[in-house]
Amino acid sequence: MTQILAVIDGSIYSTSVCDHAAWIAQRLHLSVEVVHVLGRRDVSSQPTNLSGSIGLGARTELLDELAELDASRARLAQKRGRAILEDAKERLNADGVTEVATRLRHGEIVETVQDFETDAEVIVIGKRGEAADFNTLHLGSNLERIVRSTHKPIFVASREFKPIKRFLLAFDGGNSATLAVERLAALPQFADLTCHLLYVGNASTELQRQLEGAQATLQQAGFTVAAEVVPGQAEAVIADKVESDHIDLLVMGAYGHSRIRNLIIGSTTTHMLQLCRVPVILFR
Amino acid sequence: MNTNFWSRLHSEWLGNIRGDILAGLVVALALIPEAIAFSIIAGVDPKVGLYASFSIAVIVAITGGRPGMISAATAATAVLMVTLVREYGLEYLLAATVLAGLMQIVAGLLKLGAIMRFVSKSVMTGFVNALAILIFLAQVPELINVPYVTYVMVLAGLGIIYLFPLLTKTIPSPLVCIVGLSALAIWLNLDLRTVGDMGDLPDSLPIFLLPQIPLTLETLLIILPYSAAVAAVGLLESLMTASIVDELTDTRSNKNRECIGQGIANTATGFIGGMAGCAMIGQSIINVKSGGRGRLSTLCAGGFLLLMIVFLGEWVRQIPMAALVAIMIMVSVGTFNWSSIKDLKEHPKSSSIVMLATVTVVVATHNLAIGVFVGVLLSGIFFAYKISQIFRVTSTLSEDETARIYLIEGQLFFASVDDFTEAFDFKEALDKVTIDVSHAHIWDISSVAAVDMVVLKFRREGAEVEIVGMNEASETIVDKLGIHDEPGAIERLLGH
Numbered sequence: 138m139t140q141i142l143a144v145i146d147g148s149i150y151s152t153s154v155c156d157h158a159a160w161i162a163q164r165l166h167l168s169v170e171v172v173h174v175l176g177r178r179d180v181s182s183q184p185t186n187l188s189g190s191i192g193l194g195a196r197t198e199l200l201d202e203l204a205e206l207d208a209s210r211a212r213l214a215q216k217r218g219r220a221i222l223e224d225a226k227e228r229l230n231a232d233g234v235t236e237v238a239t240r241l242r243h244g245e246i247v248e249t250v251q252d253f254e255t256d257a258e259v260i261v262i263g264k265r266g267e268a269a270d271f272n273t274l275h276l277g278s279n280l281e282r283i284v285r286s287t288h289k290p291i292f293v294a295s296r297e298f299k300p301i302k303r304f305l306l307a308f309d310g311g312n313s314a315t316l317a318v319e320r321l322a323a324l325p326q327f328a329d330l331t332c333h334l335l336y337v338g339n340a341s342t343e344l345q346r347q348l349e350g351a352q353a354t355l356q357q358a359g360f361t362v363a364a365e366v367v368p369g370q371a372e373a374v375i376a377d378k379v380e381s382d383h384i385d386l387l388v389m390g391a392y393g394h395s396r397i398r399n400l401i402i403g404s405t406t407t408h409m410l411q412l413c414r415v416p417v418i419l420f421r
Numbered sequence: 422m423n424t425n426f427w428s429r430l431h432s433e434w435l436g437n438i439r440g441d442i443l444a445g446l447v448v449a450l451a452l453i454p455e456a457i458a459f460s461i462i463a464g465v466d467p468k469v470g471l472y473a474s475f476s477i478a479v480i481v482a483i484t485g486g487r488p489g490m491i492s493a494a495t496a497a498t499a500v501l502m503v504t505l506v507r508e509y510g511l512e513y514l515l516a517a518t519v520l521a522g523l524m525q526i527v528a529g530l531l532k533l534g535a536i537m538r539f540v541s542k543s544v545m546t547g548f549v550n551a552l553a554i555l556i557f558l559a560q561v562p563e564l565i566n567v568p569y570v571t572y573v574m575v576l577a578g579l580g581i582i583y584l585f586p587l588l589t590k591t592i593p594s595p596l597v598c599i600v601g602l603s604a605l606a607i608w609l610n611l612d613l614r615t616v617g618d619m620g621d622l623p624d625s626l627p628i629f630l631l632p633q634i635p636l637t638l639e640t641l642l643i644i645l646p647y648s649a650a651v652a653a654v655g656l657l658e659s660l661m662t663a664s665i666v667d668e669l670t671d672t673r674s675n676k677n678r679e680c681i682g683q684g685i686a687n688t689a690t691g692f693i694g695g696m697a698g699c700a701m702i703g704q705s706i707i708n709v710k711s712g713g714r715g716r717l718s719t720l721c722a723g724g725f726l727l728l729m730i731v732f733l734g735e736w737v738r739q740i741p742m743a744a745l746v747a748i749m750i751m752v753s754v755g756t757f758n759w760s761s762i763k764d765l766k767e768h769p770k771s772s773s774i775v776m777l778a779t780v781t782v783v784v785a786t787h788n789l790a791i792g793v794f795v796g797v798l799l800s801g802i803f804f805a806y807k808i809s810q811i812f813r814v815t816s817t818l819s820e821d822e823t824a825r826i827y828l829i830e831g832q833l834f835f836a837s838v839d840d841f842t843e844a845f846d847f848k849e850a851l852d853k854v855t856i857d858v859s860h861a862h863i864w865d866i867s868s869v870a871a872v873d874m875v876v877l878k879f880r881r882e883g884a885e886v887e888i889v890g891m892n893e894a895s896e897t898i899v900d901k902l903g904i905h906d907e908p909g910a911i912e913r914l915l916g917h
Contacts, residue, residue, distance in 0.1 A: 187711050188586035189447045189593030191703055191755030199710050200669055207671065 313390020859890020
């Protein structure tokens with residue numbers, strides 16, 4: 138059965154993730170599966186013993202001590218996790234979604250998402266996680282890793298849910314963008330939204346043709362589409378457009394380049410996620 | 422996968438920066454006396470062990486398969502090299518170190534880490550206990566024919582090490598012991614042997630140099646047995662320590678990568694004038710206890726060690742040996758598995774014999790490899806004996822008393838063939854004998870031969886012999902059971 142996979146961690150984004158998931162769920166009539174991952178054990182804050190001496194039965198003693206510490210932490214984390222999931226379920230129910238399943242898992246978040254994504258139509262995740270909240274321009278470190286490891290569309294929720302009327306599709310003629318157009322055209326449930334099709338740069342005739350093709354495809358599916366070519370630098374132009382045209386949602390292909398290149402010049406996707414204060418759908 | 426590779430690299434190195442650096446410092450402080458002490462065990466200058474500890478720790482931090490484990494110059498490998506150093510000198514030791522490293526790399530590439538499964542818990546306990554005894558015995562020369570003030574100093578050192586943590590756990594007590602005893606010795610101008618008396622200390626960073634040995638077959642034959650022993654013991658202790666750290670931190674390690682990592686470290690260490698080493702049980706426990714978890718902790722331990730030695734060499738020279746002896750006694754006591762003595766009463770006799778045999782052989786030969794070999798051999802024999810008892814022969818005589826059916830059940834292999842042969846009554850005059858082996862497992866050629874012999878004997882007595890179920894029973898005779906994938910294969914094996 139296809140469903141929506143909502144990944145939450147108890148940060149302030151969790152509520153927004155639920156709201157966005159509910160928005161999609163109601164339009165597509167899908168059920169929502171909420172996952173909370175109890176991550177790798179945090180070892181940084183444990184009480185340390187720097188005495189450097191080992192006495193009788195040091196190993197057994199240390200093992201007992203560490204196991205007890207982990208056990209009490211795990212119990213606490215599980216309790217908190219269940220509470221987070223309970224809140225999420227309530228929120229989704231309040232948003233009008235009745236079919237909600239919750240999953241509490243141990244492990245690594247990327248691997249967990251990989252385990253659960255097979256039945257998912259789309260994965261909803263917050264732009265930032267618990268640990269990254271101190272800096273509003275800092276992206277969750279898990280986000281890029283999840284986006285890179287999955288082949289499902291990812292809906293990246295912004296801090297707060299706002300009604301969505303207009304979306305901007307950043308079209309670059311690449312595979313991901315073409316895929317995004319195809320996938321959207323197959324979803325008439327969203328046809329009441331206005332689509333802004335945007336190509337940034339100097340479009341060749343070939344690209345112009347592709348852009349028109351994309352526009353036609355979307356129009357056929359019932360979308361109201363405005364296509365536009367704007368010269369300039371992609372990130373700045375898109376960010377401006379989102380601001381000036383009151384765009385509520387950004388749709389784009391994700392991470393077309395290797396990590397090595399991203400290390401040196403940075404990734405357009407990451408910059409866009411940082412710059413735009415609206416939710417983003419990423420297609421790979 | 423690419424993504425997972427980067428994230429793992431990140432968490433292994435930078436997952437616990439503060440804890441790793443702090444623990445690395447504590448470990449480095451504890452490594453200095455040990456490296457000096459192990460050099461003295463091997464009969465070389467302290468700088469050989471100190472360079473080795475630096476280089477092994479730093480390289481294994483990068484190449485090893487178990488983050489958070491501490492590797493350096495160790496007692497286990499040092500005791501193996503005593504005679505080599507005494508008879509041929511340091512250069513041969515360096516060459517043997519390089520060769521041992523290369524052998525470990527090959528072992529890792531051949532994925533020999535899996536052999537560890539044959540080393541039972543009892544053998545491991547024996548290994549650890551033997552190691553503790555060797556470390557303690559190595560301190561004895563420092564305690565014989567010395568002025569009585571040495572005993573006072575050692576006792577004072579032990580007092581500081583064990584009692585100081587009751588006061589505060591923020592300063593390593595071995596460090597307090599070293600500083601305290603050194604200050605006392607200098608202040609009172611006590612006549613004690615110091616580290617400076619034991620040989621050269623490092624005065625510079627290590628440099629690359631080739632061991633000065635004739636590259637002949639003869640040289641190879643001299644160092645080969647030492648290298649093989651060092652390689653085997655090094656891997657054993659490293660893999661064992663890795664499982665201990667796995668247990669303590671509830672995480673997993675890559676055993677084959679650890680083998681290759683240890684090999685690379687030893688090879689490189691031989692070329693910068695260091696002696697062979699491996700993972701250290703005691704130090705790894707100290708590291709985990711102090712909060713070290715990642716690769717950074719091992720790297721820091723090695724780095725801090727070298728910095729301290731090169732810049733504080735003048736002070737290190739004046740440390741009285743009594744302080745080192747106290748620390749080594751602490752390491753020996755902490756390494757020994759004390760509960761194993763209590764377990765002697767409760768554990769099965771065979772396990773206790775394996776453990777004690779391992780300890781005895783090691784203490785007698787000063788070679789942990791031989792001890793482990795004997796232990797593994799003994800546990801194999803005990804296991805074969807136990808399994809051979811899962812075997813039964815029952816028989817029924819037909820009503821006219823001319824035919825008998827023998828029903829064989831259980832495990833038929835080299836250790837149970839005697840019982841098998843004795844279960845038949847060849848003196849009974851019968852026309853027909855049926856041997857039903859369809860409920861038996863025939864594991865090897867010995868058992869096939871035994872069955873043939875029984876058939877032959879009955880024929881000689883004039884009976885007609887039929888064997889039932891030989892094909893099913895001998896399915897297990899192949900070395901590797903390749904039929905596990907087939908549905909119901911295990912049930913079939915267990916069933917007959």
